[in-house]
Amino acid sequence: xxxxxxxxxxxxxxxxxxxxxxxxxxxxxxxxxxxxxxxxxxxxxxxxxxxxxxxxxxxxxxxxxxxxxxxxxxxxxxxxxxxxxxxxxxxxxxxxxxxxxxxxxxxxxxxxxxxxxxxxxxxxxxxxxxxxxxxxxxxxxxxxxxxxxxxxxxxxxxxxxxxxxxxxxx
Numbered sequence: 259x260x261x262x263x264x265x266x267x268x269x270x271x272x273x274x275x276x277x278x279x280x281x282x283x284x285x286x287x288x289x290x291x292x293x294x295x296x297x298x299x300x301x302x303x304x305x306x307x308x309x310x311x312x313x314x315x316x317x318x319x320x321x322x323x324x325x326x327x328x329x330x331x332x333x334x335x336x337x338x339x340x341x342x343x344x345x346x347x348x349x350x351x352x353x354x355x356x357x358x359x360x361x362x363x364x365x366x367x368x369x370x371x372x373x374x375x376x377x378x379x380x381x382x383x384x385x386x387x388x389x390x391x392x393x394x395x396x397x398x399x400x401x402x403x404x405x406x407x408x409x410x411x412x413x414x415x416x417x418x419x420x421x422x423x424x425x426x427x428x
Contacts, residue, residue, distance in 0.1 A: 260328040260346060263386050269332060271373035276334040278381060281341070283318060285331050288338025290314050292364040298400055299364075332365075332374055340365045340374050344382070346390050355393035358386060363397070363406075379413050 266279040293299045294306035321327045332340030345359040360382055365375045387395050398421050399406050
């Protein structure tokens with residue numbers, strides 16, 4: 259289903275014109291580096307260690323194999339500078355409305371506030387969601403990400419729910 263998304267797609271930012279495209283296994287190291295570049299992700303174990311690489315590669319393969327999921331990257335001058343995961347969720351609530359879930363939005367730290375994140379999220383709400391027939395776009399954001407909360411609110415997202423997580427032992 260997500261294969262029908264209009265990609266690749268140019269995204270303009272103050273850093274230059276990037277290209278938003280589907281991730282491939284060759285992008286794994288760039289995506290892993292973006293996760294490790296984020297202090298909250300790094301505190302949760304995303305350290306970009308060689309020992310963890312097989313787990314990341316397996317997760318990437320699983321995401322790319324699932325038709326209701328997609329992992330996208332923004333590439334600028336040959337480097338991965340942004341990423342996000344999309345999941346299309348059919349639902350019964352709201353008269354059977356489809357939701358587009360956005361996860362793991364990351365922009366390389368030296369390019370934050372350059373417009374890349376805004377361009378990614380505008381593409382999600384203006385192009386991807388309508389193309390998939392989604393009635394809404396939803397995301398969660400760690401409570402500690404106050405800058406991200408202001409960013410999403412600036413784009414028109416509303417902090418409407420309280421989320422809960424239950425972590426299972428590994």
